[in-house]
Amino acid sequence: MLAWYDAHARDLPWRAAPGTNAPDPYRVWLSEIMLQQTTVAAVRPKFAAFVARWPSVEALAAAPEADLMAAWAGLGYYARARNLHACARTVAERGGFPDTEEGLRALPGVGAYTAAAIAAIAFGARAVVVDANVARVVARVFAISRPLPGAMPDLRDATDRITPDTRSGDFAQAMMDLGSSVCTPRAPHCLACPLAEDCAAYRSGDPEGFPIKLAKAAKPQRHGTIFWAEQEGRVLLVRRPPRGLLGGMRALPTGPWADTPPALADPPFAAAWQMLPETVSHTFTHFRLELALAVARVDGHGPIGEWWSVTEMDSAGLPTVFAKAATAIRRARW
DNA sequence: TAACCGTGGCT
DNA sequence: TAGCCAAGGTT
Numbered sequence: 255m256l257a258w259y260d261a262h263a264r265d266l267p268w269r270a271a272p273g274t275n276a277p278d279p280y281r282v283w284l285s286e287i288m289l290q291q292t293t294v295a296a297v298r299p300k301f302a303a304f305v306a307r308w309p310s311v312e313a314l315a316a317a318p319e320a321d322l323m324a325a326w327a328g329l330g331y332y333a334r335a336r337n338l339h340a341c342a343r344t345v346a347e348r349g350g351f352p353d354t355e356e357g358l359r360a361l362p363g364v365g366a367y368t369a370a371a372i373a374a375i376a377f378g379a380r381a382v383v384v385d386a387n388v389a390r391v392v393a394r395v396f397a398i399s400r401p402l403p404g405a406m407p408d409l410r411d412a413t414d415r416i417t418p419d420t421r422s423g424d425f426a427q428a429m430m431d432l433g434s435s436v437c438t439p440r441a442p443h444c445l446a447c448p449l450a451e452d453c454a455a456y457r458s459g460d461p462e463g464f465p466i467k468l469a470k471a472a473k474p475q476r477h478g479t480i481f482w483a484e485q486e487g488r489v490l491l492v493r494r495p496p497r498g499l500l501g502g503m504r505a506l507p508t509g510p511w512a513d514t515p516p517a518l519a520d521p522p523f524a525a526a527w528q529m530l531p532e533t534v535s536h537t538f539t540h541f542r543l544e545l546a547l548a549v550a551r552v553d554g555h556g557p558i559g560e561w562w563s564v565t566e567m568d569s570a571g572l573p574t575v576f577a578k579a580a581t582a583i584r585r586a587r588w
Numbered sequence: 589t590a591a592c593c594g595t596g597g598c599t
Numbered sequence: 600t601a602g603c604c605a606a607g608g609t610t
Contacts, residue, residue, distance in 0.1 A: 286606060287607095288606090289605085289606035289607095290605090290606065290607045291594085291604090291605055291608095292594090292595075292605065292606080292607095293595090293597060293598095293605055293606095294606080295596080295597065296596060296597080296605090297606090328594090328595075328596090329594080329595070330593080330594025330595040331593055331594055331607085331608085332594075333592095333608075334593095334607090337608080337609090362609095363607095363608065363609090366607085366608090367607060367608090368606080368608085385605090385606045385607080386604080387605085387606070388606090426606090427606090433606095434605095434606090439603075440599075441599095470602095470603090498593085499592085500593090501593090536595095537594090538593075538594060538595090539592070539593050539594060539595090540593075573595090575594090
């Protein structure tokens with residue numbers, strides 16, 4: 255795997271250039287948080303923007319929370335952004351990142367995978383790194399037939415047995431690159447795989463059949479209303495509660511979610527609300543949401559709040575569902 | 589343990 | 600196109 259990595263490693267901006275010293279722990283940590291359940295393609299531009307604006311963990315720790323949340327908008331899983339800020343402050347306070355897996359694991363937003371990855375990649379420690387790529391590769395090489403996620407202990411044990419004592423960070427990244435480019439979820443390229451001869455799933459003739467996953471639950475449909483209050487080219491934005499769905503993010507006002515389409519539930523304030531004919535649909539991790547759109551023009555006596563210029567909506571840092579709604583409303587004639 | 593928590597790329 | 604999937608963590 256290390257030989258394969260030396261020849262085929264992806265060129266990623268958070269990796270140290272070949273032949274240089276270990277990469278900056280700040281960049282490794284930031285990339286690992288961004289990459290949680292998120293594709294490399296989505297992370298690339300966000301990572302570049304973050305390191306350009308906040309070149310060090312001290313700079314990130316000193317940033318206003320609202321700036322960080324807005325910069326994260328669009329990446330999803332916003333608890334990561336809240337934890338990112340808390341973690342930056344902790345690290346800046348203690349004068350640098352912990353260099354052990356145990357120390358890293360205690361940081362907010364850093365779980366078993368991320369602690370192992372940072373320890374191995376940034377600090378050269380031997381650590382057993384199991385992400386979704388490694389899990390898939392290992393499940394195939396050993397033809398582990400127990401379904402995920404119950405098989406995770408087996409996968410970790412198997413990964414431990416094949417992790418080298420030196421260059422374990424490169425080994426982990428090699429496994430991730432292999433899983434990303436060769437040992438893919440569907441139609442794996444076994445003829446290009448350095449592990450094919452050692453792979454039980456390949457010998458079985460059905461590599462794609464591993465790992466086995468349990469069927470996912472269907473997503474329920476929910477309904478709600480988004481409120482667009484406009485005053486002299488500005489629209490009223492709110493800050494969502496600090497936890498829960500889209501927690502801490504700037505947003506358009508909404509009513510509650512329900513199982514049936516709303517009439518006109520809980521507008522943020524009294525106004526001549528008008529329902530638009532179109533709706534906006536959005537799918538979250540565990541439910542689908544269809545949103546009715548309520549609009550109103552208000553005079554100079556609108557509520558106190560953050561009135562954001564309509565022509566500068568892109569810089570508001572709205573989560574995707576609100577950006578979608580804003581686009582639909584701005585296109586509508588009303 | 590299992591529910592909760594986003595989004596965009598890919599097929 | 601609708602579903603699958605991703606460098607998971609927290610409660």
